[in-house]
Ligand SMILES: [Zn+2]
């Protein structure tokens with residue numbers, strides 16, 4: 001009992017970025033650092049707002065401290081966030097702005113949830129739900145980035161529910177989405193080629209088909225091929241960045257890939273003739289970028305306009321390159 005009565009909080013010395021320089025200033029002043037040995041910034045021992053001393057390790061006589069001390073997020077006396085909490089929130093806000101998978105409204109919404117995540121207020125649960133929903137969209141890179149910034153300033157429970165399950169969720173649902181997308185792309189490309197044989201064969205005076213079969217295959221092939229290209233591009237995007245892209249525009253999807261991946265796609269086709277005849281993957285996708293819309297609603301095309309989807313030889317070549325690159329990419333979203 002006497003031991004408990006003699007227990008006390010030591011004083012902590014922490015740098016402005018939240019690195020604990022010394023969690024037992026009174027007992028071990030020799031461990032003090034005027035500047036942080038990890039980042040070089042100034043260290044403090046009191047709250048900048050109210051000058052209350054920052055609590056260090058809790059000392060119980062007879063116990064050797066387990067030393068799992070972490071910097072507190074807020075001052076226990078005045079409730080103000082410590083400089084490292086404010087800095088982490090600012091950095092998290094800036095990171096939210098960099099998340100390309102989110103719309104501007106979603107970025108703003110994400111930024112608004114951040115302060116509530118850190119403070120354990122009644123709004124924390126709501127903030128958690130919103131945060132999780134948005135982070136599922138943001139992809140693994142976004143989740144990992146936010147985890148790096150927020151992990152030290154959110155509570156233990158929030159940390160577990162927020163990041164532990166999110167990473168698990170990402171792995172199962174996004175990886176599954178990627179697998180389905182690439183499998184679909186491969187299958188649809190194959191079926192589009194079969195359909196081409198039906199109507200092109202007829203044109204060449206080969207196999208006889210019914211008018212319905214001729215027209216149906218001619219109309220369906222470009223729809224399926226454009227969809228296959230879209231899905232292949234999305235699968236490549238997930239595999240390289242973890243981000244799930246939206247939209248049908250093939251050129252936009254290609255341009256959203258990182259430079260290294262774009263280069264790998266362009267270098268996929270080995271034959272010189274094929275390269276010259278069809279041009280770069282990017283130029284093929286630019287030509288066919290709106291095929292998915294145009295080929296589904298042929299009747300809505302302006303009179304006199306030339307459909308780009310009529311002959312899909314070149315798009316099939318680009319599709320082949322994309323599928324080949326996907327298979328070569330390292331199988332994880334953690335590049
Ligand atoms: Zn530091």
Ligand SMILES: [Zn+2]
Nearest residue numbers: 047050075078
């Ligand atoms: Zn204070």
